[in-house]
Amino acid sequence: MSLLTPTPDMIAKIKLAGLLYLVVILTGLGGELGLRAPLIDLADADGTAAAILGAPGQFRLAIAADILMALCDAGLAVLFYLIFCPMAPALALLTMILRLIQTVLIAVSVMALLTAWLILTKGDDLTNAAPLALIFLDLHAHGYDLGLIFFGVNSLFMAVLVWRSGQFARIFALGLAAAGGVYLVGSGLRFFAPEWSTPFTPVYLVTILAETAFCLRLLFQKKRP
Template sequence: MAKLTLTPDLARRARLAGLFYLVIIIAGLSAELGLRGPLVDLADAGGTAAAILAAPGQFRLAIAVDIVMALSDAALAILLYLVFRAVAPGLALSAMVFRLIQTVLIAANLMALQAAWLILSASNGLADAPALALVFLDLHGHGYDLGLVFFGVNSVMMGVLVWRSGVFGKLFGLGLAMAGLVYLAGSGLRFFAPEWSADFAPAYGVTILAETAFCLRLLAQRSPGREPV
C-alpha cells in the first residue's frame, strides 16, 4: 500500500465526497427517525396503519428522501474509490463494490415500503390490510440491515484505506473500522438474535460519531499550498 499524494484534484474530490456524505447522513436520519419513525410501531398494526393513512405525504416523503440518500451513496462510493485508489487499488475497488451492493439493496428494499402503502391505500379494502402492511414494513427493516452487512465490510475496508493514506489521520480510519464492526454485529443480531437488538442499539452511536467525523474531515480538506484564512 502507498501513501496518498495530495493534489488539488484529489482535494476537490474529497470535499465533494464530504458533501455527498453529509447529504447521506442528513437524509438517512431524517427519513428513518424524523419522518417514518413516528408513524411505524411494529408492535401495533392498527395504530401504524392509522398513522400512515393520516399522514400519507409524510410516509411517501420518507421514501423520496431515501431515494436521494441512495443516489448520493452511489456517487460517494465512486468518489471514495477515486480518492483512495492510489493507496491500494484492489482494496479501494472492493470497498466501492461492497458499498454499491449496499446501495442497490437499500434502494430495492424501498419497494417493501411502497407495497405497504399500496396495501393500506387500496380502495377495495384488503382483508387484514394493517397486519399485512406491517409485515412489509418489518421486511424493510430486515432488508435495510442486510444492506448494512455489505456496508459494514465496506467500512472496515475504508478504515484500512484511511489509516494507510497518510492524509486523513489514523483516528478516522480506526473510527470507520469500528463502525463497520458495529454494523456487522447489529445486522447479525437482527437476523439471528433479535431479542438482543434493542440492547445493542446504543452501539450505533459509534457509527454516527465516526461517520460524521470523517464527513467533516473530508469537507475540511484543503488543496495543497492553500493557507487557512
C-alpha cells in the same frame, strides 16, 4: 510521506465526497429516525396503519429520503474509489463494490415501503390490510439491515484505506472500523437474535459520531503546505 498526493483534483474529489457523505447522513437519519420511526411500530399493525394513513406526506417524504440517500451513496462509492485507487487499486475496488451492494439493497427495500403503502391505500378492509402491510414494513427493515452488513464490511476496508493513506489522521480510521463493527453486530442481531436488536440500538451512536467526524474531515480538506 502521504501516500495520497493532495493535488487540486484530489482535493476537489475529497470535498465532493464530504458533501455527498453529508447528504447521505442527513437523509439516512432524517428518513429513518425523523420521518419513518414515529409512524411505524412493528408490534402494532393497526396503530401503524392509522399513523401512516394519517401522515401520507411524511411517509412519502421518508421514501424520497431513502431514494436520495441511495443516489448520493452510489456517487460516494465511486468517488472513494477514485480517491484511493492510486494507493490500493484492488482494495479500493472491493470497497466500492461492497458499498454499491449496500446501496442496491437499500434502494430495492424501498419497494417494500411502496408495497405497504399500496396495500393500505388500495384495500377496503384495513383489518386485513394492516397486518399484511406490517409484514412489508418489517421486510424493509430487514432489507435495510442486510445492506448494512455489506456496509459494515465496507467500513472495515475503508478504515484500512484511511489508515494507510497518510492523508487523514488515523483516529478517523479507528472510528470507521468501530462503526463497521457496530453495523455488523447490529444487523446480525436483526437476523439471528432479534430480541437483542432493540437494546443494541443506542450503540449506533458510535456510527453517527464516527461517520459525521469523517464527513466533516472530508468537507474541510485543505492542501498541505
